[in-house]
Amino acid sequence: MKLKSEFITHRMGDEQVMVAAGTSQFCGIVRSNRTAAFIVDCLKTETTEEDIIAAMLAAFDAPESVVAEDVRRILDTLRSIGALDAEK
Numbered sequence: 747m748k749l750k751s752e753f754i755t756h757r758m759g760d761e762q763v764m765v766a767a768g769t770s771q772f773c774g775i776v777r778s779n780r781t782a783a784f785i786v787d788c789l790k791t792e793t794t795e796e797d798i799i800a801a802m803l804a805a806f807d808a809p810e811s812v813v814a815e816d817v818r819r820i821l822d823t824l825r826s827i828g829a830l831d832a833e834k
Contacts, residue, residue, distance in 0.1 A: 747789065747792070747793065747794070747795075747821075747830050747831060747832075748789055748790070748791065748792045748793070748830070748831045749786060749789040749790055749824075749829060749830065749831075750828070750829055750830065750831055752766055752767050752768035753765070753766055753767075753829045754766075754767055755783075755786060755787075755790075757783070760780065761777055761778065761779070761783075762777075762778040762782070762783035762786060762787075763775050763776065763777055763778070764776040764778065764786060764829070766827075766829070771828055772827040772828055772829070776827070776829075781802075781806075781816055781820070782820050784801075784802060784805065784806075785798055785802070785816075785817060785820045785821070786820075786824075788801055789824070789830070795817060795818070795821060798817050798821075799813055799814050799817050802816075802817065
């Protein structure tokens with residue numbers, strides 16, 4: 747899976763914002779905390795949910811169950827707004 751190219755991110759201080767430009771049906775701004783921004787950054791290249799979880803475990807001191815739930819929740823949100831290319 748990968749973030750669709752029409753979703754553009756920009757970091758502002760400790761926060762990342764993402765907007766849809768182009769043909770997306772989503773109209774708005776997504777404000778991401780540090781965890782969500784890390785996941786979105788991982789999605790800028792083709793990746794899997796498992797790879798994102800592994801990257802987060804290497805970067806953050808958190809239990810795997812918490813990391814996995816955070817990843818699933820954020821991926822579900824991104825899917826709901828149409829921000830992810832179809833999973834291969």
